[in-house]
Amino acid sequence: MKHVLRSALCCVLLLLSAPALADSVIIGTVSSAETKKPIPDVVVTANSPNLQGEQVAVTDAQGNYRIPQLPPGVYTLRFYREMYRPFARADIKLPLDRTIRVNVELLPESFSEEIVVTGGSPPLLDFGAIGRGISDFFGGRRNSNPPPPPSTPPSTSASPAAPPTERTTSLPQQPFSDMYFKSYGVNPTIDTEEERFSTFSVDVDRASYALARGYLERGAMPDEQAVRVEEFVNSFDYGYRSDPESPFSVHVEGFPSPNRKGYHVVHIGLKAREVSRQQRKPTHLVFVIDVSGSMNIENRLGLVKQALRLLVNELDERDRVSIAVYGSTAHLVIGPTSAAEKHKLMEAIDEFYSDGSTNAQAGIELGYSIASEHVLKGGINRVILCSDGVANNGITDADGIWERVRAQAAKGITLTTIGFGMGNYNDVLMERLAQVGEGNYAYVDQLEEARRIFVQNLTGTLQVVAKDVKLQLEFDRKAVARYRLVGYENRMLTKEQFADDRVDAGEVGAGHSVTAIYEVKLREPTDTFAALRIRYKEPEGGDSRELEKQLPSSVLRPAYGRTAPPTRLSYVAAAFAEKLRGSYWIRTLSWEQLHALWEALDEPLRDRPDVKELGALIRKAQGLDRRTDRFEQLTPVVSMDFDRVPVIK
Structure with a gap:
């Protein structure tokens, strides 16, 4: 296996290294846009489709850099230095046997007004060669929003003293270049007459929430494609108790939706069995x-x-x-x-x-x-x-x-x-x-x-306690007319894959919890409205096991305010993610109303550091959101009332 992989890799690298001539040079000076003084120790990288790997240089005390022995081609240069904004220059055409100069001025990290570029064209915040092969494999995209193409090419000269030109361009809407994400869409509302089974692989990650927080705390809205709702929801502790007699405990509660008239929000939580620090494996x-x-x-x-x-x-x-x-x-x-x-x-x-x-x-x-x-x-x-x-x-x-x-x-x-x-x-x-x-x-x-x-x-x-964990809800058509799973778009499975042990799914660690949010439109009162099935394998593998639990209608509360505070918290987290990613299904809920839902949490929970931070992030997003309401013509007004189902006027 290892021999085959290495042989294949060597063949690919030999093909990529075909251009043998490497006689061209890129030189330049990096200085501060504020002080105009040269900046030492700037890491400069050069990438090109004609170049195997990446060439790296570091500026000297006078801010000068030199990248020799390059094959001709089109290059992207990137400049990195602590306390300064990362910067990229793309579409730099390097002829054979020529030396070109590319001078740049870097902005301090705190600067947010404009970018001043010397040495030719305006910056194109293009992802370039970094990670392109892997990311294109998944169909992802960068989040940068480049300005129009330059009208003049970068200066080319055999002399280091080629006179620079200057251009000024506004910062793109997204301030962080080369952030690479993939969109998985937004789950639709499904009629149970068409499909009554909802199946997905669990996810206990929370990277998306931390990424969004990183954006907001730097004064920027996160890229919509960076938002995965389930990772926001699973970033909070809902106080589930584990069942020592079962690999999973199940916690279910529902309430009338604060933003979709006639729908209920159903909160489904699983808690894996606990393992003490002393019992943890080496x-x-x-x-x-x-x-x-x-x-x-x-x-x-x-x-x-x-x-x-x-x-x-x-x-x-x-x-x-x-x-x-x-x-x-x-x-x-x-x-x-x-x-x-x-x-x-x-x-x-x-x-x-x-x-x-x-x-x-x-x-x-x-x-x-x-x-x-x-x-x-x-x-x-x-x-x-x-x-x-x-x-x-x-x-x-x-x-x-x-x-x-x-x-x-x-x-x-x-x-x-x-x-x-x-x-x-x-x-x-x-x-x-x-x-x-x-x-x-x-x-x-x-x-x-x-x-x-x-x-x-x-x-x-x-320590993993269950692997290949899959969840499936089978809705009773007599009780439920339509449903929507909120999030888990990249974890969706077919109903046939639920019982197929060849299909990989998510892993759950000791004491970890998994939470999913559904929106359901009820038809008529029944004793149960759905069956929940959990399929999993032991950490060592083997055949899967299945658990089943009927979900009684008695878990559906008459009002948002009558629901346990942790259940309300899960909805606020999900709605926050939906707002950030511009979901159609949350169009009737304003930022102000979302913050009011957060404020309606009980004070002890609201004062918990992570929950307090959530309220602050909602306010930050409200102040930063400058997006045009793409659903403006479809947006009714919502009356918020925590003791009754909100009425759409």
Whole structure:
């Protein structure tokens, strides 16, 4: 398997390296747009379809850089420096045997008015070569909104002293270039006469919520395609109790919808069995750390190191840790080391630094090689990838990578991905790797998020208690006329796939909870309105098992205000996500009304730090949202009343 994969990869790389002539040069100077002074230590990367991988240079004390021995072609340059905005220049045409100068002025991180560019054309915030092969494989797209094409090409000259030209262009609506997402659409409302089964794979990730928070706290609305409703809903603790006699406990409650007349919101929660810290299995964790040039901005690598230190402090003598890093190449920093030797691990964490381009495949291959050679029998064997998801060198055979990751997961070596950074970030790749690797996907936008993953929820993060978990609701046509699953668009399954053990699904860690929100239109009172089925496998695999529970109509409360506060919280989280992604189904609910729903939560819950933060984010989004209401002609006025079903006038 390994020989075939490497042979295929070598063939691809040989094909990509066909252009042998590399006699052209790009030079330039990087200076501050505010002070006009040169900026040293700026990481400059050059990408082109004609170039194997990525060429990297760093500016000297005078702000000068030089990238020699380039094949002719069309290039994208990117400029990274802490305390300055990441910047990209695209469509730079480099002729054979020529030297061209591209000067740029960088804006400080806090600047938001305009970009001043010297040396030719205005900036095109194009995703360029970074991650394009992988992301196009999934049909994703970047969120940047480039200005019109330049009217004049970049200056070309054999002399470094070519006179620059100046242009000024407004910032695009999205301030973070090269953020790569994929849209899965929005679930429709379905008539039970057409299909009464709703089936999906569970998802306990929360990366989408952390990403949206990262946008909002930087003063920008998140890209609509970055919003996955289920990850917002599953970002909050609803206080479910676990059942020691069952692998899952089930919690169901409903209430009249605050924004869809005649519909009820149904909250369905599952809680996996708890495992104490003492009962947790021993672990071998292989960290694969991206140390490429793009990880040197926004203190990404610094945040990775802080997160690792938190984790090491939580592990004990049962656990072993290995650390590998990758830039242009991959290498081992420290082999399997007992977590009791914390000083050794802390020294290893301090050792690595940012350098080179981004050979993600080399890093993943090395991580799996270490994990395979040092399998901890009867324990948890996991590769943990920490990266911004950029993969511009090495991952050229997407099918080969998925086969490799899937095969290792089948052997019990799972893959967790943890994302870092705003701008130059590939959400599509990170989510997909975790899905195929039977692990989870998280995004760390702040140290507190790392603490939640590695300290507060360590056992659930590491120890899987059920794999390939699928949920299915069979609605009673006599009781339910129509329904809509809110979110889980990229986890949808057919009713036939529910019982098919060959179909992969989500994994659930110890003590983790899964929550789903439905909107249902009721017909007539009945004893039960649906049957809930849960299908899962034991962590070691084998045949799946099935649980079934009838959902009684008695769980449907007469009003929003009569519902348990955690149930109301789940609706606020879901509605917040729906608003951010511009869902048609939430068009009747204004930002002000959504915040009023948040305020209607009981005070003890509202004062919880994560819930208080949710209220603040709703207010931030309200102040930032400048989108034109695409459903303006269809939007009725909603009367908000928490003790009755809201009336649409």
